[in-house]
Amino acid sequence: MSIFKKDKKSGGNYLSGKEVRAIAKENKKVMKELEAYKNRKCDESEYLTEMKGEENILEIDDLHSYFFTEQGVVKAVNGVSFDIPKNKTVGIVGESGCGKSVTSMSVMRLLQGPTGQIVSGEIRFHAKEKIFDIAKMPMRDIHKIRGSEIAMIFQEPMTSLNPIFTIGEQLDEVTFINKKGASKEEAKAKSIEMLNLVGIAMPERVYGAYPHELSGGMRQRVMIAMALASDPRLIIADEPTTALDVTIQAQILDLLRDLKDKIDGSIMLITHDLGIIAEMADYVVVMYAGRVIEKGTVEEIFHNPLHPYTIGLQKSKPTVDSDSDELYNIPGNVPNPVNMPNHCYFKERCAMCKEKCSGEYPGMIQVSPTHFVSCHLYEEGQK
Numbered sequence: 001m002s003i004f005k006k007d008k009k010s011g012g013n014y015l016s017g018k019e020v021r022a023i024a025k026e027n028k029k030v031m032k033e034l035e036a037y038k039n040r041k042c043d044e045s046e047y048l049t050e051m052k053g054e055e056n057i058l059e060i061d062d063l064h065s066y067f068f069t070e071q072g073v074v075k076a077v078n079g080v081s082f083d084i085p086k087n088k089t090v091g092i093v094g095e096s097g098c099g100k101s102v103t104s105m106s107v108m109r110l111l112q113g114p115t116g117q118i119v120s121g122e123i124r125f126h127a128k129e130k131i132f133d134i135a136k137m138p139m140r141d142i143h144k145i146r147g148s149e150i151a152m153i154f155q156e157p158m159t160s161l162n163p164i165f166t167i168g169e170q171l172d173e174v175t176f177i178n179k180k181g182a183s184k185e186e187a188k189a190k191s192i193e194m195l196n197l198v199g200i201a202m203p204e205r206v207y208g209a210y211p212h213e214l215s216g217g218m219r220q221r222v223m224i225a226m227a228l229a230s231d232p233r234l235i236i237a238d239e240p241t242t243a244l245d246v247t248i249q250a251q252i253l254d255l256l257r258d259l260k261d262k263i264d265g266s267i268m269l270i271t272h273d274l275g276i277i278a279e280m281a282d283y284v285v286v287m288y289a290g291r292v293i294e295k296g297t298v299e300e301i302f303h304n305p306l307h308p309y310t311i312g313l314q315k316s317k318p319t320v321d322s323d324s325d326e327l328y329n330i331p332g333n334v335p336n337p338v339n340m341p342n343h344c345y346f347k348e349r350c351a352m353c354k355e356k357c358s359g360e361y362p363g364m365i366q367v368s369p370t371h372f373v374s375c376h377l378y379e380e381g382q383k
Ligand SMILES: Nc1ncnc2c1ncn2[C@@H]1O[C@H](COP(=O)(O)OP(=O)(O)O)[C@@H](O)[C@H]1O
Pocket: 067, 069, 074, 076, 094, 095, 096, 097, 098, 099, 100, 101, 102, 103, 112, 115, 116, 337
């Protein structure tokens, strides 16, 4: 097999059999330890914690989530920190592959083990009565937050809805899980109420329908209804409108915006579309190659973008009539997450690169109470 040989033509990017075996051995050891930690039994007090800021519902602190693959360790999320304040929408933006979904999957503890693992960091979540460090929770206790306190809306509703059950059956199930002892009538009443809330005109009819009988926009509304049925305090929406056409997209975004106030909750909105961020978000987190490179209020990021990548993103915003998937035309590619350099990950694509940029990875620099940037250009005069 060519993968086991050094390939001279490709510049030696292939691993030797010995290297592959060494990686596999090391991975196996680490994955075993992390799996055991995930599956341990422990007292709740082990993962109770305090919030750093009382105004926050979620605080992600130096999160590292990796994939232990045969080719090496993919550091998909490599030291990510940001907060989601109560009743606010925080937009997470960045090119495809920069770690947005892995961040959200880490919060929901949906990373597929044994390969995908939270390796370190804290995810502090202010639940109704307690404060949990989600990163430390054993899997057996995840039901305390997943699908109840935190709900997720995925990009492609068809893959998240079960084709063999009616919409009503799937919605009722959420109530049965979250409200012990709920009767069939109570569950149905709640389901119909949620379908109404998400603007479905004939809720009774949709209640009895199967997923394939609905349009893409309707299915996404159903997914949102399902997310809401548990009265979550935080909704994570991962590219919730990417699969929809433009008019439906606008309707779904309006709906999400209304709901945030109605449910008195927060939204973590993941998208590669800066237009959506500008319309929806209070705060913006810009990610690049598994790290946060800039974060601030929506005004700061749009009116005073500092990181060359953020500036590039704004210049390369897609236009309505471009139907290309290539949303960003900043030259170059995101570096390979297996072998990250020690310097700024954006260096190879950066037009503002200075001598210093070949040195250590830049730290986070605070430029206002809410605005932070990780770039050597802003270091002077900083603490
Ligand atoms: N199951 C997996 N195994 C290995 N690598 C993965 C897996 N899932 C995601 N990755 C890698 O993690 C990185 C971040 O992915 P993701 O969070 O899905 O990006 P996005 O910002 O587009 O949501 C990418 O480099 C991707 O290739």
